[in-house]
Amino acid sequence: MSLTATRPASTDPARIAVSALTPSGVTSPQDYLDWYDGCTRRNRTTSTRVPLDRLDGWAVHRETGNLAHVSGRFFVVEGLDVRRPGAAVEHWSQPIINQPEVGILGVLVREFDGVLHCLVQGKVEPGNCNGVQISPTVQATRSNYTRVHGGRSIPYLEYFRDPVGHRVLADVRQSEQGAWFLQKRNRNMVVDLTGEPAPPVHEDFCWLTLAQVHALLGTTDTVNMDLRTVLSCLPFAGPEPAALLPGGAGEFSAAVARSCDEAAPTRHTSAEVLSWITGARTRHEITATRVPLNQLERWTHRDGEIVHEAGRHYTVRGLEIVADGREVARWSQPMFAPVGTGLSAFLVRRVDGVLHALVHARVEPGLMDVVELAPTVQCTLENYVPGPRELRPAFLDAVLDAPAGAVRYDVVLSEEGGRFDHARVRYLVVETDEDVDPADRPDHRWLPLHQLVGLLRHSHYVNVQARTLVACLHSLVGGGGAGAGRG
Missing domain, CATH: 3.90.79.40 (EvaA sugar 2,3-dehydratase subunit)
Structure with missing residues (x-):
């Protein structure tokens, strides 16, 4: 409409x-x-895969194996050793992009x-x-x-x-x-x-x-x-x-529109939300230490690329690019190529006629301040299914098993194409009648859109996947995205 x-x-x-x-x-x-x-x-653009050690303008450090541009600018691909005591996975290492x-x-x-x-x-x-x-x-x-x-x-x-x-x-x-x-x-x-x-x-x-x-x-x-x-x-x-x-x-568009109103009812005051985020940042302990790329556990060099031994997560590969219409016509660079399509979903429910999204205070190793608000579910299915059920993200089944009529938004969108090769995420908004008790789920809260927008006036509160879903929800005020991308 x-x-x-x-x-x-x-x-x-x-x-x-x-x-x-x-x-x-x-x-x-x-x-x-x-x-x-x-x-x-x-x-x-035309992209051709080349071995990482043959990228024009990039050098592999002799001792660390880190990949860096010869100018000393742009970015470096290096290693990160991550420790999270008490988490489902307490220790891992990975390649990461350092672009300060x-x-x-x-x-x-x-x-x-x-x-x-x-x-x-x-x-x-x-x-x-x-x-x-x-x-x-x-x-x-x-x-x-x-x-x-x-x-x-x-x-x-x-x-x-x-x-x-x-x-x-x-x-x-x-x-x-x-x-x-x-x-x-x-x-x-x-x-x-x-x-x-x-x-x-x-x-x-x-x-x-x-x-x-x-x-x-x-x-x-x-x-x-x-x-x-x-x-x-x-x-x-x-x-x-x-x-x-x-x-x-429609009623759903009206509920989204009311969610934008700062005078609309909320489950938690803004002061309570800020205190909850600060508490999550204090409660969760994570140590991320930069390490040489050639010393990562469970990662290996194979056929000119860096891959995980189980074939999961992502691959670091080299691309040589020829482009029309760009500031530069030809260049080479490393790229991260995810394994599988990601999934980022908000569960939403109406509270007194006002749409609320269930946000997750999520820990990620590369964040500035430990935790940012993320979608209800944010994962790549290939990393969890099949696998131990206790390692699966909370609410994953609620999203995957939702009836068609509860899916309010469903579209596959690309992530940033300057660093990631064919990185795509399925973005979903799924309506539910089920409530979530903060006592049972201390890292989840129901927030209306206006509280998320208020947090977005400041740095490092809402992560990039949740920001996409905020934009998607705003599009539903006018019905522009409703039902789009269903196929």
Whole structure:
């Protein structure tokens, strides 16, 4: 169902809500299709596997086996030794990406005819399984935007490196995958150009309303991870989504809209939520120690790659990439290639008509502060099924065995294609009537969307998988993602 907001927008949440309920903007559906086809013709990559020790521009350290770029920039693949006393698995070691520099993920927004639009980019990454995906206006590591690679400059970068004089709607450092990155974070930004002249639109960029982006978010491998995380940081919290929702909206969309209202009933106060997170960070003990890559237990070099002895988790492989439409036309790099498709799911339930998501205070070895809020279930099935039942994530069966009518969102999306080769995750929102007692599950709590959005105004509270699900849930206010990606 297509919904259109008709009331005027004044506050930022109202402007965001209007955009999320406006399915047509300055770019028509046909214009978008023509633009996307042009992006796919102009932007192509060809990736060829090469042994890790033959990557051009990369060196294997003689003593440690660590992989590093000869410039000393970009990132290093090294080892991590992890110890978690009392956990189901108390000790393991793994390769990890150490990329200490902070990148920029930025979206320009501007009103056209009173409706907020996002300037998105059609961008291809070497690890994408399907070529071009819809990306932020700017998506760049520090090494890229300072042009260590000697490539072309990045369009629109100036709005984010020096936003003084422009209105900033969001500006916060957020983590990336804590299982694969060592304390990696990016600056997530939304800069509003409303009232300013619209900048020239380069050929691989176009303006879309939030409703148009949300519709794309419901299709497989279309909206990339970096755009999803920035969208989740928008101040989408207030009474406006519910007030602006047309009368024909379904009950579930209305429950999602009410979940955005900071005045809506909650199971826990914000102070209680913050205390719970602090308690989880204090209660869980984890020690992550950097170690040489060539000394990892249960990992081995085989056929020019680094693989787990049981064939699980992921492989570290080398790729040589030839690309059209990129700042650099040819380069080589290591990539992490996950084994299997991931699963990230929120169980949700209505509390007094307000949708709440069951979040998990999850420990990951690469996080800055031990714990971040994660989906109810976050795993790769191949690592747990078959296997000892006691090692399976809590609520996994509740997600996998849910009746079709309880599945409110189901779509496979790609993770970041600049470091991960064909990394894909099935994102699910599953409605349940079952309650969860915090006394039985101390690492789980029911939170409405507005509390998650409040936490997203600050760094390192909500992990990247949960941020994707926040964006997916916001898309359901207008019905853009509902039922999409069912196949």
